[in-house]
Amino acid sequence: MRVVFAECSVDYSGRLDAYLPRAPRLIMIKADGSVLVHSDGGSYKPLNWMSAPCTFTESEVLAEEAEAGVTAVWLVANAKTNDALSIKIYEILGEMEQQLGQDPGLIKDGVEAHLQELLAEQVDLVGSGTRLVRREFPTAIGPVDLMVKDEDGQHVAIEVKRRGEIDGVEQLTRYLELLNRDPLLAPVSGIFAAQEIKPQARVLAEDRGIRCLVLDYGAMKGTDNVEDRLF
Amino acid sequence: MRVVFAECSVDYSGRLDAYLPRAPRLIMIKADGSVLVHSDGGSYKPLNWMSAPCTFTESEVLAEEAEAGVTAVWLVANAKTNDALSIKIYEILGEMEQQLGQDPGLIKDGVEAHLQELLAEQVDLVGSGTRLVRREFPTAIGPVDLMVKDEDGQHVAIEVKRRGEIDGVEQLTRYLELLNRDPLLAPVSGIFAAQEIKPQARVLAEDRGIRCLVLDYGAMKGTDNVEDRLF
DNA sequence: AACTATATCTCGTTT
DNA sequence: AAACGAGGTATAGTT
Numbered sequence: 001m002r003v004v005f006a007e008c009s010v011d012y013s014g015r016l017d018a019y020l021p022r023a024p025r026l027i028m029i030k031a032d033g034s035v036l037v038h039s040d041g042g043s044y045k046p047l048n049w050m051s052a053p054c055t056f057t058e059s060e061v062l063a064e065e066a067e068a069g070v071t072a073v074w075l076v077a078n079a080k081t082n083d084a085l086s087i088k089i090y091e092i093l094g095e096m097e098q099q100l101g102q103d104p105g106l107i108k109d110g111v112e113a114h115l116q117e118l119l120a121e122q123v124d125l126v127g128s129g130t131r132l133v134r135r136e137f138p139t140a141i142g143p144v145d146l147m148v149k150d151e152d153g154q155h156v157a158i159e160v161k162r163r164g165e166i167d168g169v170e171q172l173t174r175y176l177e178l179l180n181r182d183p184l185l186a187p188v189s190g191i192f193a194a195q196e197i198k199p200q201a202r203v204l205a206e207d208r209g210i211r212c213l214v215l216d217y218g219a220m221k222g223t224d225n226v227e228d229r230l231f
Numbered sequence: 232m233r234v235v236f237a238e239c240s241v242d243y244s245g246r247l248d249a250y251l252p253r254a255p256r257l258i259m260i261k262a263d264g265s266v267l268v269h270s271d272g273g274s275y276k277p278l279n280w281m282s283a284p285c286t287f288t289e290s291e292v293l294a295e296e297a298e299a300g301v302t303a304v305w306l307v308a309n310a311k312t313n314d315a316l317s318i319k320i321y322e323i324l325g326e327m328e329q330q331l332g333q334d335p336g337l338i339k340d341g342v343e344a345h346l347q348e349l350l351a352e353q354v355d356l357v358g359s360g361t362r363l364v365r366r367e368f369p370t371a372i373g374p375v376d377l378m379v380k381d382e383d384g385q386h387v388a389i390e391v392k393r394r395g396e397i398d399g400v401e402q403l404t405r406y407l408e409l410l411n412r413d414p415l416l417a418p419v420s421g422i423f424a425a426q427e428i429k430p431q432a433r434v435l436a437e438d439r440g441i442r443c444l445v446l447d448y449g450a451m452k453g454t455d456n457v458e459d460r461l462f
Numbered sequence: 463a464a465c466t467a468t469a470t471c472t473c474g475t476t477t
Numbered sequence: 478a479a480a481c482g483a484g485g486t487a488t489a490g491t492t
């Protein structure tokens with residue numbers, strides 16, 4: 001990877017046409033030929049970029065451009081899609097290059113899936129006498145995380161989240177509305193279970209008669225004794 | 232902005248938990264405190280990141296970590312959302328810093344809007360005797376780019392794109408279906424107009440009885456004599 | 463500020 | 478390969 005601080009202007013032509021006026025920026029040229037142009041703020045999205053596959057070539061500086069102060073023109077193109085990025089360099093302010101090699105990649109912990117799994121095993125956390133009906137209980141609008149029956153045999157739909165926010169409450173509300181139309185299941189109550197429940201989400205949930213259950217992931221993992229399952 | 236090539240491992244905890252094992256990467260620290268961790272390939276999206284607002288602090292290296300070869304720990308946190316990125320530095324391979332200042336920002340050329348405008352003026356490109364009904368003709372599912380009447384007085388809906396791809400044909404199809412339910416308008420035929428029409432899009436359009444019209448932006452701009460409009 | 467629609471969306475999974 | 482849905486979506490426009 002090569003990173004360059006440079007005074008530059010950038011033109012993109014492809015799915016749209018876009019232009020960056022002359023200013024100092026960071027240009028990142030990756031091993032696969034892809035190029036990212038970043039400013040000193042904003043989000044993780046570059047101002048302008050070209051994704052692989054593409055070819056990086058240093059093209060000729062026209063007399064007219066040279067007169068305007070351009071010292072180099074970098075052309076990054078994808079012949080197939082007809083996308084092209086043209087970077088006019090006025091001045092290089094700093095530059096660095098390093099071989100990084102293939103990255104081992106991001107490992108997502110999948111805490112939500114794991115929480116669901118653990119709660120299915122430790123369903124008594126919901127209340128004594130609770131029995132699991134099934135995980136990923138199917139409905140027409142998608143699966144409910146957990147369906148259980150309480151000690152009185154009443155159905156309870158559980159939505160499991162790592163972080164309990166309003167979206168999750170809305171989701172569970174939609175499930176409950178649908179499930180309660182089914183005479184074989186109704187009445188179905190709801191539990192919103194999460195490691196952390198935001199105050200707004202809690203208020204909304206309780207206002208709708210949905211119980212909130214804060215889960216202690218660490219404790220649940222501790223209880224989930226691997227040896228118990230193996231032997 | 233500070234850019235650092237370093238051997239590092241990265242932990243993110245927030246809306247999900249994610250981990251990057253030890254490897255050489257590029258770390259970008261922007262003026263607003265946001266941090267991006269990039270590998271040498273892939274898309275413009277960093278492997279892991281923290282968006283502003285957040286605070287960058289160099290935290291203490293625990294004895295245990297130091298023993299494992301960690302020389303620094305960078306903590307990037309957003310107290311409000313409870314998101315945090317922890318970067319363990321094993322070795323710095325290169326580093327550079329530069330003040331870039333505020334970026335003037337990306338200017339999108341708006342070729343599509345301009346094409347629509349030009350075609351509205353040069354509506355005879357569709358066929359002689361064609362008259363403009365209106366631009367941005369309203370429907371319940373959004374405005375149709377151009378509504379015209381052909382020489383026989385029949386309505387024609389025109390979808391204008393810079394690049395004609397399948398999505399655009401689908402969009403026009405939805406408009407046509409809706410418009411043809413209106414007895415005051417029906418029958419409404421369709422024209423898919425673009426600077427470039429992809430083969431798949433052309434096949435789909437023609438299969439649905441939608442005419443394809445390739446626009447020459449340069450020629451249309453040339454015809455759009457500014458002097459004619461000013462004097 | 464909240465909500466909506468878009469994106470050069472990206473990215474993964476499934477068909 | 479194409480279609481579909483989710484995203485730590487981000488971002489711009491509108492109410």
